[in-house]
Amino acid sequence: xLDILTYLPAKRKAxxxxxxxxxxxxxxxxxxxxxxxxxGGIKQTEQGWSYHCFNCAYTASFILGRNLSFKARRLxxxxxxxxxxxxxxxxxxxxxxxxxxxxxxxxQTFDILAGITFPEFELPAFSEVCxxxxxxxxxxxRNRSAPLDYxxxxxxxENPYKGTSRSRPYVxxxxxxxxxxxxxxxxxxxxxxxxxxxxxPPGYVFGTxxxxxxxxxxxxxxxxxxALTIGGLAVMHNTxxxxxxxxxxxxxxxxxVVPDQDAAGMELVDRAVELNWAVSMPEWPEGCxxxxxxxxxxxxxxxxxxxxxxxxxxKIKIEMRKKWLLKKF
Ligand SMILES: [Zn+2]
Numbered sequence: 521x522l523d524i525l526t527y528l529p530a531k532r533k534a535x536x537x538x539x540x541x542x543x544x545x546x547x548x549x550x551x552x553x554x555x556x557x558x559x560g561g562i563k564q565t566e567q568g569w570s571y572h573c574f575n576c577a578y579t580a581s582f583i584l585g586r587n588l589s590f591k592a593r594r595l596x597x598x599x600x601x602x603x604x605x606x607x608x609x610x611x612x613x614x615x616x617x618x619x620x621x622x623x624x625x626x627x628q629t630f631d632i633l634a635g636i637t638f639p640e641f642e643l644p645a646f647s648e649v650c651x652x653x654x655x656x657x658x659x660x661x662r663n664r665s666a667p668l669d670y671x672x673x674x675x676x677x678e679n680p681y682k683g684t685s686r687s688r689p690y691v692x693x694x695x696x697x698x699x700x701x702x703x704x705x706x707x708x709x710x711x712x713x714x715x716x717x718x719x720x721p722p723g724y725v726f727g728t729x730x731x732x733x734x735x736x737x738x739x740x741x742x743x744x745x746x747a748l749t750i751g752g753l754a755v756m757h758n759t760x761x762x763x764x765x766x767x768x769x770x771x772x773x774x775x776x777v778v779p780d781q782d783a784a785g786m787e788l789v790d791r792a793v794e795l796n797w798a799v800s801m802p803e804w805p806e807g808c809x810x811x812x813x814x815x816x817x818x819x820x821x822x823x824x825x826x827x828x829x830x831x832x833x834x835k836i837k838i839e840m841r842k843k844w845l846l847k848k849f
Contacts, residue, residue: 521609524564528540539562540562541561542558542562543556544558545595547578552575555575557575561574567584568582578595580592584616585617585621586617588613614649614652617651617671618649619694623701626729634766634767636763636767638724641704641719641721644692646679647674647692648674649672654674656709657672657709660691660709664812665749665812665816665819672693673692673693674691674692689709692704693744693748695721698729702721703719704718705717723761726747726756730747730748735751737828738752738776739776739778739800740778741811742779742785744756745812746780750824751820752811758785759788775797777799777800778800778801781801782809782849786842789842793838798831799831801845802829803830804818804826
C-alpha cells in the first residue's frame with residue numbers, strides 16, 4: 521500500500537494529537553497564497569489517512585476498501601505521487617472492499633419502513649465484491665450503465681469451482697434492506713440457461729434504501745437494472761402486490777410508475793391507476809423498451825427528464841397513451 525508519509529515535504533513536525541504538520545501543498549491550487557506556516561496536516565488512521573489544511577481549508581481522506589475520491593487523487597498529485605502509483609493504490613483499495621463495509625458506509629435514510637422487516641439472507645459461498653479486476657463482470661456492469669459503487673458480487677478467488685465447467689461467470693446484485701442482505705439476483709453472463717436466479721423475499725421492493733432524503737419523487741420500475749440506473753425502485757414483476765404498495769407508500773413520496781414499454785408492461789399501468797399513482801410512458805429512442813435501455817442511450821439525467829416530463833395523473837390521458845403504445849407493440 522502507498523506510504524503517503526514518504527511523499528510529504530521533508531520539513532514537518534508531529535503534534536500531540538497524532539497529526540504531522542507541514543507546509544500545505546493545496547493552497548496555490550485553490551487560489552490561495554502558498555502556506556509558509558506549516559498549516560497542512562495529515563493523520564494516519566487504522567485504515568487510511570485524513571488531510572486537513574488550516575490555510576485554504578482543503579480536506580481529503582482515504583480509507584482502505586473505498587474508491588480514491590477526487591479530492592484524495594488531487595492531493596496525491598500535488599504531493600508528487602505518480603499517476604501510476606495513484607491508480608495502483610486505488611486498485612489495491614478496491615480489493616479490500618467488503619459488502620459489510622459498503623453497507624455500513626451508506627448513510628441510509630430509511631431503515632425499517634412501516635414496521636416491515638425481511639429476514640437476512642446468505643449470499644452464495646465464495647462471493648466477493650466486484651472490482652475492475654473482474655474484467656468480464658465489470659464490463660457487463662458498465663455496458664448496462666450500472667452505478668459501480670453498488671456492492672455487486674462475483675465468484676471469488678477461493679471458489680473451488682472457479683475456472684471449471686461447473687462455474688459460469690455471473691454478477692450478483694444483492695438485495696439490501698436495513699443494512700443487511702435480504703435476497704439477491706444472480707445474472708449469468710454466458711449463453712446457458714437459466715439466465716438468472718432470483719431469491720426475493722415476498723413483498724420486497726428493491727431500492728428503498730437507495731432513496732435520498734431530499735428527493736420528493738420516487739420512480740417505480742420493473743427491473744433491478746432499471747432501478748439501479750436511475751435511483752428508483754424495482755417491483756420485479758409487471759404488477760405491484762399489496763405489501764409492496766404498502767412499502768412504497770411508507771416512503772411518503774410522490775410515486776411515478778414507469779412501466780416497460782411492452783404488452784406485459786401495460787398491466788403495470790392498470791395496477792398503478794388502481795393505486796392512484798402517476799404513470800410515465802415517455803417517448804424514448806427507437807429500440808428502448810425499458811428504463812435501462814433509455815439510460816444507455818440518453819444517460820441517467822436525460823432519462824429522468826423524459827420520465828418527469830411524461831408524468832401523467834389523468835386516468836383518461838394514461839389510458840390514451842397506453843392504447844397508443846399497445847398499437848405499436
Ligand atoms: Zn491549503
